[in-house]
Amino acid sequence: MKEVPHDPDMTTTSPTPPPRLALVGDRSVNVTAHERIPVIMDALGAAGHEPIELYWLHSTTLTGPDDVAGFDGVWAIPGSPYQNPAGMLLAIETARTRGIPFLGTCGGFQHLLLEFARNVCGLPSVQNAEQAPDATDLLIVPLSCSLFGEEAAVSVAPATKAAELMGAGPTTERFFCRYGLNPAFEQELVDHGLVISARDEEGDARLAELPGHPFFVGSLFQPELASDATWVHPLIAGFAEAVRAHASRVTREPVTASER
Numbered sequence: 001m002k003e004v005p006h007d008p009d010m011t012t013t014s015p016t017p018p019p020r021l022a023l024v025g026d027r028s029v030n031v032t033a034h035e036r037i038p039v040i041m042d043a044l045g046a047a048g049h050e051p052i053e054l055y056w057l058h059s060t061t062l063t064g065p066d067d068v069a070g071f072d073g074v075w076a077i078p079g080s081p082y083q084n085p086a087g088m089l090l091a092i093e094t095a096r097t098r099g100i101p102f103l104g105t106c107g108g109f110q111h112l113l114l115e116f117a118r119n120v121c122g123l124p125s126v127q128n129a130e131q132a133p134d135a136t137d138l139l140i141v142p143l144s145c146s147l148f149g150e151e152a153a154v155s156v157a158p159a160t161k162a163a164e165l166m167g168a169g170p171t172t173e174r175f176f177c178r179y180g181l182n183p184a185f186e187q188e189l190v191d192h193g194l195v196i197s198a199r200d201e202e203g204d205a206r207l208a209e210l211p212g213h214p215f216f217v218g219s220l221f222q223p224e225l226a227s228d229a230t231w232v233h234p235l236i237a238g239f240a241e242a243v244r245a246h247a248s249r250v251t252r253e254p255v256t257a258s259e260r
Helices: 032-046 085-097 107-119 161-166 183-191 234-249
Strands: 020-025 053-058 073-076 102-105 138-156 169-181 195-200 205-209 216-219
Touching: 020 032, 020 085, 032 053, 032 234, 073 085, 073 107, 073 234, 085 102, 085 107, 102 107, 102 234, 107 138, 107 169, 107 183, 107 205, 107 216, 138 161, 138 205, 161 195, 161 205, 161 234, 169 183, 169 205, 183 195, 183 205, 216 234
Parallel strands: 020 053, 020 073, 073 102, 102 216
Antiparallel strands: 138 169, 138 195, 195 205, 205 216
């Protein structure tokens, strides 16, 4: 934030700025989840929690770590294929390495896996079949049965962040996707610290998280689609709490009256 020179006529300053959340991806009026997110965050604020400011960052604007490093949370929103997948991966890496709370849903989950595989597991050649269907090393592959606007059962593993928020055991979630993790790469991800915290009835990964991080979670399902002004999915509510907690830990300059 820029420094503002002292002005004797400026007698008041605002309280510390509210938490700021970067919504990274390609916003579209045709994506239901994008329309739901402001409603969901307003509902959380109306429930007596501290409001969170939303900033929509198109993937093409993501060129360096500083584009997201100043936020209290990063949400990789649905809507892949993204126009700038490299920018999405950069935003995810920044959140992971700098301890910024991160949530990735649908395409965000897929790119969480890509970023982790390339930068943590040392697998730089892995690709996403949605963007490179003819590649040899496909980390993200077509689902055996597309879940395009359908509900499906998943089972949440105990002793995970997901279980803390959603409860362990079976639950029904809403999906809108055609691609998921190639099981052939799962053990490599797990060996490097990623936890698969929910699976479908066939045992395929549907939720992943990184222990030791303030909040680093990706879901193939879209909790946005199960949320509205009257009820917010606990995964989103837990993420919002992590965003507020991050804001309370960092030094933030107050916003003066001239900057509002």
